[in-house]
Amino acid sequence: MKIEFYMRYENGMPKGTAQEKGETIKYRRNKAGKLVPYIKHYQRGNVKAASTLFGYQLKKYAPKKPIEGPVRLTMIFYFDIKSPKKLWGTYKTTRPDVENFYKEIADVMTSCGYWCDDSQVVDLRLTKYYSEKATIYIKVEELDNEQ
DSSP states (O other): OEEEEEEEETTOSOOOOGGGOEEEEEEEEOTTSOEEEEEEEEOOHHHHHHHHHHHHHHHTTOOSSOBOSOEEEEEEEEEEOOSOGGGTTSBOOSSSOHHHHHHHHHHHHHHHTSBSOGGGEEEEEEEEEEESSEEEEEEEEEOOSOO
16 A cells, blocks of 8 residues: 655644643642642644644545554655745755654554554655745555565
């Protein structure tokens, strides 16, 4: 099985990556009635908005049945830059880090049913370029379990 598509963004690349998730310390009572601390994880507003947008777009391309074996995932991120045009098509070597975008999108792809768990991704290819329009190219390929 092979799934291949582009997601385009008119207003630039969505802001917010998996690294920007937050945590806070909360307290609750245990069985003995004593207050004990625990860490509560949450998504900041821009991360939640990006996840929602990714989810809306990724659901359109999700397979009817999740992939159960190993997966090769290729993602190419095209970050928009208006000028200088001479940078179009060159590697983007500045922030944000490409793996943080991958983590957020892979989590959303898991919830959309592309695969059972993102640990199935055994071959990962990530690239980021400058471009005229903000776009994410995604290719998902099911691999044979044999070498």
